Amino acid sequence: MQAVGVMAPGQSTMIPRVLIGVAVALTLLIVVAPLVYIFSRAFAEGWQVYAANLMHPATVHAIWLTSVVALIVVPLNIAFGIAAAWAVARFRFWGRGLLVTAIEIPFSISPIIAGICYLLLYGRQGILGPWLQANDLQVMFALPGIVLVTMFVTAPFVAREVLPLMQAQGSEQEEAAVTLGASGWQIFTRVTLPNIRWALLYGAVLCTARAVGEFGGVSVVSGNIRGQTNTLPLHVELLFNDLNATGAFAAASVLTLLALVVLVVKTVLETRRGV
Amino acid sequence: MISISSMTKSFGPTAVLRGIDLNIEAGELVALLGPSGSGKTTLLKIIAGLEWPDAGGLVVDGKNWLALSAQQRRIGFVFQHYALFPHMTVRDNIAFGLSVRPRAERPGKSVIAAKVDDLLGLLQIAHLADRFPGQLSGGQRQRVALGRALAIEPAVLLLDEPFGALDAAIRRDLRRWLREVHQKTGSTTLFVTHDQEEAFELADRVVVMGEGRIEQIGSADQIHDRPASPFVARFMGAVVELPVTLRAGRAEAAGLDARAVERRAMADGPARLFLRPDAIALEADPASPWRLTHKASNGAMIRATLQQDGGLEIPVDLPRHSAPDLSLGSAYRLRPLTGAVFSFDAAPQADAARPLPILKEKRL
Ligand SMILES: Nc1ncnc2c1ncn2[C@@H]1O[C@H](COP(=O)(O)OP(=O)(O)O)[C@@H](O)[C@H]1O
Ligand SMILES: [Mg+2]
Numbered sequence: 001m002q003a004v005g006v007m008a009p010g011q012s013t014m015i016p017r018v019l020i021g022v023a024v025a026l027t028l029l030i031v032v033a034p035l036v037y038i039f040s041r042a043f044a045e046g047w048q049v050y051a052a053n054l055m056h057p058a059t060v061h062a063i064w065l066t067s068v069v070a071l072i073v074v075p076l077n078i079a080f081g082i083a084a085a086w087a088v089a090r091f092r093f094w095g096r097g098l099l100v101t102a103i104e105i106p107f108s109i110s111p112i113i114a115g116i117c118y119l120l121l122y123g124r125q126g127i128l129g130p131w132l133q134a135n136d137l138q139v140m141f142a143l144p145g146i147v148l149v150t151m152f153v154t155a156p157f158v159a160r161e162v163l164p165l166m167q168a169q170g171s172e173q174e175e176a177a178v179t180l181g182a183s184g185w186q187i188f189t190r191v192t193l194p195n196i197r198w199a200l201l202y203g204a205v206l207c208t209a210r211a212v213g214e215f216g217g218v219s220v221v222s223g224n225i226r227g228q229t230n231t232l233p234l235h236v237e238l239l240f241n242d243l244n245a246t247g248a249f250a251a252a253s254v255l256t257l258l259a260l261v262v263l264v265v266k267t268v269l270e271t272r273r274g275v
Numbered sequence: 276m277i278s279i280s281s282m283t284k285s286f287g288p289t290a291v292l293r294g295i296d297l298n299i300e301a302g303e304l305v306a307l308l309g310p311s312g313s314g315k316t317t318l319l320k321i322i323a324g325l326e327w328p329d330a331g332g333l334v335v336d337g338k339n340w341l342a343l344s345a346q347q348r349r350i351g352f353v354f355q356h357y358a359l360f361p362h363m364t365v366r367d368n369i370a371f372g373l374s375v376r377p378r379a380e381r382p383g384k385s386v387i388a389a390k391v392d393d394l395l396g397l398l399q400i401a402h403l404a405d406r407f408p409g410q411l412s413g414g415q416r417q418r419v420a421l422g423r424a425l426a427i428e429p430a431v432l433l434l435d436e437p438f439g440a441l442d443a444a445i446r447r448d449l450r451r452w453l454r455e456v457h458q459k460t461g462s463t464t465l466f467v468t469h470d471q472e473e474a475f476e477l478a479d480r481v482v483v484m485g486e487g488r489i490e491q492i493g494s495a496d497q498i499h500d501r502p503a504s505p506f507v508a509r510f511m512g513a514v515v516e517l518p519v520t521l522r523a524g525r526a527e528a529a530g531l532d533a534r535a536v537e538r539r540a541m542a543d544g545p546a547r548l549f550l551r552p553d554a555i556a557l558e559a560d561p562a563s564p565w566r567l568t569h570k571a572s573n574g575a576m577i578r579a580t581l582q583q584d585g586g587l588e589i590p591v592d593l594p595r596h597s598a599p600d601l602s603l604g605s606a607y608r609l610r611p612l613t614g615a616v617f618s619f620d621a622a623p624q625a626d627a628a629r630p631l632p633i634l635k636e637k638r639l
Binding site: 172177194195 | 323324325345346348349350351352354356358359360361362371372375376423424427
């Protein structure tokens with residue numbers, strides 16, 4: 001390896017050393033220390049208390065609810081991402097540029113605002129509120145609301161991974177498959193999908209991480225009903241406000257472990273994608 | 276037999292095909308030759324069913340192909356950049372067209388395998404069967420792409436600049452090999468190229484296209500000796516254009532001895548004479564207005580530049596060993612060996628595009 005950057009021979013090696021030192025120190029302080037702290041606090045009162053905290057019905061329910069939300073949101077977003085990327089990459093239609101921009105909107109809007117918008121739309125006093133109530137449909141402060149907001153927040157993840165790849169690959173392979181007699185579904189499953197599989201998986205992993213960790217938007221629409229509409233991130237805050245620090249850190253450790261798993265999977269996928 | 280009639284196609288405001296009429300006999304090997312952007316790929320894609328014409332007919336073996344989807348046409352299409360499936364082995368790539376058939380028509384696994392083995396043998400790539408496209412050279416990929424297209428026993432084989440991305444030696448090899456494959460399979464084949472040498476060496480007939488029109492159809496010799504339009508003349512390398520006066524079918528001008536140029540049955544009057552720089556001989560003639568202003572040798576040829584009093588400048592290529600001693604500043608008479616005469620109003624649209632004389636540029 002050669003040093004990037006221009007340095008005359010004999011010039012002091014002080015500057016790079018200082019820079020590296022600062023970077024390492026900041027990483028330790030900002031990233032590693034809190035991680036370690038989470039686990040040290042979670043286990044502060046021993047294994048048994050940790051296990052008891054995790055087995056608490058409200059915590060178990062929060063983990064379950066978060067999993068359900070992720071299981072609904074991620075497949076829907078994969079379908080949406082592929083459909084949107086396909087449409088944008090393969091067809092010229094009116095509003096195509098608008099769609100590309102629209103896909104990215106959730107990245108630039110604070111999730112809280114998304115939550116409030118949904119509240120104003122679907123809430124009791126919202127525009128659709130009376131109609132929903134008349135039909136006995138509970139969207140806000142229930143699973144549908146949480147799913148909707150999480151979907152909004154995570155909508156871009158799959159599409160923005162898959163789209164550049166599909167654009168770069170062009171449609172020649174698909175055209176070749178057409179001339180060879182393949183049907184639309186065969187082309188999708190045997191040509192398109194295999195070509196984007198790593199990007200798709202990568203996007204799905206990012207989407208999962210975000211869906212599981214979403215706090216702001218969900219906190220507006222969930223109503224924080226313990227054991228009912230409390231997702232794991234909300235539950236951590238709730239326990240913390242209850243001054244149950246060990247319980248909060250135990251719940252947080254679950255999220256942290258999940259994040260670490262995502263990190264590993266993501267790194268593996270990044271190397272695979274390069275192939 | 277393929278029969279294309281009055282076919283037009285525009286992309287938005289740009290007319291890409293402006294009325295194409297073309298018949299291709301069963302088993303024929305036809306080259307579509309033209310400069311880049313002349314609509315060759317578009318025509319090929321319309322035949323394949325990947326694009327649709329705005330107007331016109333496409334009848335193959337008595338069937339109206341415009342009423343058929345691409346899948347129903349049984350086309351073998353070889354893409355310019357191969358378009359192999361990167362996640363499949365060579366074997367699976369070639370088997371693709373057979374394995375996607377509906378269950379009722381699909382041959383058994385062993386039949387497909389046998390067919391693929393046959394093709395691998397025919398294409399001389401049996402040793403590559405289990406590799407992925409990423410592990411192959413350009414020439415090998417081209418063979419796989421052709422194998423994949425041939426596997427479905429296509430009614431028509433279409434190749435879009437099949438050797439465009441390969442280097443010269445491999446091109447020559449593959450050309451000979453494609454001819455052999457064509458002779459063995461006997462499939463009606465239309466291939467696109469912008470390289471005249473390739474077109475003439477491979478094809479029974481060459482179709483010259485320019486600006487969305489067919490300019491000429493013929494054999495190599497016909498197109499060479501009797502270009503049908505100024506466009507074809509220039510495309511064939513006749514880049515020297517002289518204003519002449521036509522008298523009794525013979526081109527005349529000061530310092531020009533055009534006796535070797537075939538007479539044309541055209542009205543007397545002003546006309547244009549198109550000449551190839553390498554089909555002009557020079558003879559010393561003090562009365563000629565053409566003076567030698569520059570000469571350079573590339574070993575085999577001497578490229579001379581002559582200038583007329585009026586300022587017109589032309590290149591002349593002479594074989595170095597048989598060329599006369601040329602001295603700068605002397606006057607020479609032009610004695611073309613072949614040439615083509617056109618009136619001033621011949622095919623004005625085609626005239627607007629001045630194709631690069633590709634053959635010439637490459638040789639220098
Ligand atoms: N899908 C398309 N959309 C718009 N213009 C196109 C499209 N395909 C081709 N063209 C235009 O049509 C003309 C002919 O293209 P093409 O058939 O590819 O020519 P060739 O293969 O002879 O180089 C070009 O000017 C090209 O820009
Ligand atoms: Mg082309």
